[in-house]
Amino acid sequence: MSGLSRLVKTLLGALLLSACLTAWSATTETAAAPETVSLVVVGDIMLEDGPSRAMRRGQDPFAGFAALFKGADIRVGNLECVVATIGSPEDDKPNVFRVPPSTLRYVKRHFDAVGLANNHSGDYGPQAFAQMLGFLKQAGLGVYGGGLNLTEAHTPWIVERKGLRIALLGYDEFQPRSFEADTDKPGVAWSEDAQVVRDIQAARSRWKADVVIPIMHWGWEDPVSNARQRQLARTMIDAGADAVIGGHPHQVQDTERYQGKPIFYSLGNFVFDGFSQPVNNRGWVLRLELDKNGVRGVQVHVAQIGAGGLPKPAGTVAGP
Ligand SMILES: [Zn+2]
Numbered sequence: 001m002s003g004l005s006r007l008v009k010t011l012l013g014a015l016l017l018s019a020c021l022t023a024w025s026a027t028t029e030t031a032a033a034p035e036t037v038s039l040v041v042v043g044d045i046m047l048e049d050g051p052s053r054a055m056r057r058g059q060d061p062f063a064g065f066a067a068l069f070k071g072a073d074i075r076v077g078n079l080e081c082v083v084a085t086i087g088s089p090e091d092d093k094p095n096v097f098r099v100p101p102s103t104l105r106y107v108k109r110h111f112d113a114v115g116l117a118n119n120h121s122g123d124y125g126p127q128a129f130a131q132m133l134g135f136l137k138q139a140g141l142g143v144y145g146g147g148l149n150l151t152e153a154h155t156p157w158i159v160e161r162k163g164l165r166i167a168l169l170g171y172d173e174f175q176p177r178s179f180e181a182d183t184d185k186p187g188v189a190w191s192e193d194a195q196v197v198r199d200i201q202a203a204r205s206r207w208k209a210d211v212v213i214p215i216m217h218w219g220w221e222d223p224v225s226n227a228r229q230r231q232l233a234r235t236m237i238d239a240g241a242d243a244v245i246g247g248h249p250h251q252v253q254d255t256e257r258y259q260g261k262p263i264f265y266s267l268g269n270f271v272f273d274g275f276s277q278p279v280n281n282r283g284w285v286l287r288l289e290l291d292k293n294g295v296r297g298v299q300v301h302v303a304q305i306g307a308g309g310l311p312k313p314a315g316t317v318a319g320p
Contacts, residue, residue: 036289036296037161040069041215042077042303043247043267043283045107046120047099050273050308055103061271062110064312065285068301069110072287073161076144076168077270078217078247079107079114079121084131087124090176096123104139113157117145117170117188118217118248122179129179130186144215145170146181146188153181153189156203156212164290167209169199172217173232174248191216191232197239204240210292216246223279225253225265233263242294245286251279255320262288262295262320273309281305282314 042065051061062069069075081097083104089096097120107114114136122129129146136143144157156167171191172179181187189199196214203212214236219229225246233244237258244263246253253266268283275281282304289297298319303311 037164038072039074039288040072041286042270044080046080046272048097075111076113082124084128087128101135108139113142115145115170117172119174126186144168150181165209166211167203169214200239217248219249
């Protein structure tokens with residue numbers, strides 16, 4: 001073999017080796033890249049009135065956001081009505097909402113779990129609340145913020161995707177407090193600070209969650225959060241929450257980051273009929289990217305609520 005051909009052979013060998021090494025390192029980098037889990041959270045879902053009429057016509061009230069739901073690993077929202085066939089309306093309560101179990105066909109199509117900690121899930125009494133828990137279980141839907149008793153109501157909904165364990169807790173602090181669960185009474189979880197802190201700590205220690213997110217029902221019908229919301233959000237993050245997400249004010253509220261963790265004080269309405277003011281017909285849908293360190297990415301999608309209370313996507317806005 002001539003000196004020249006030996007040199008060519010050596011060079012070719014080196015090139016081949018470096019190509020192999022590049023390919024190998026590219027593969028390992030891809031495999032080592034941390035995968036995120038996407039969680040979509042919508043605001044308040046009230047299925048009476050317009051949405052009920054739509055479902056009776058065979059129309060899916062969530063259809064406008066079907067693509068966003070389909071593309072996410074986990075989908076949740078606050079169910080602000082009773083799903084039951086029994087019970088009687090609470091005395092002296094101006095607005096009470098109840099829908100039949102057939103509506104869950106549409107909820108199940110798009111959601112993995114629903115939050116029950118709100119000021120309407122108890123509108124038809126504890127028996128109707130318990131019946132709703134049964135219907136949700138039958139439909140294969142998870143629940144947070146409510147249960148057959150106090151312990152269940154304060155137990156997180158645990159969901160695992162791609163090896164990441166996520167705990168969602170739900171709390172109501174908007175009256176009536178009579179909807180609260182008790183040792184032997186079905187109902188919602190109420191947000192007493194010391195209990196909330198214990199629940200968040202238990203989500204990590206007992207339930208081995210990597211990510212813990214409390215979803216709140218709180219605040220006044222104002223565009224800006226109040227002092228109580230801000231205090232409790234900080235308390236929850238200090239206790240180990242990775243984000244805090246709220247609802248109830250029927251409009252979007254301000255956001256912030258505390259200790260680097262995002263706080264959305266109110267997402268506003270998602271599916272809700274009966275509001276004439278534009279501010280009440282515009283809500284937020286969050287898509288959070290989660291990993292073992294908490295929230296890695298935030299996308300805020302705008303839901304424009306049209307006639308009959310049905311939402312359609314209307315672009316995105318910047319998150320905190
Ligand atoms: Zn509410």
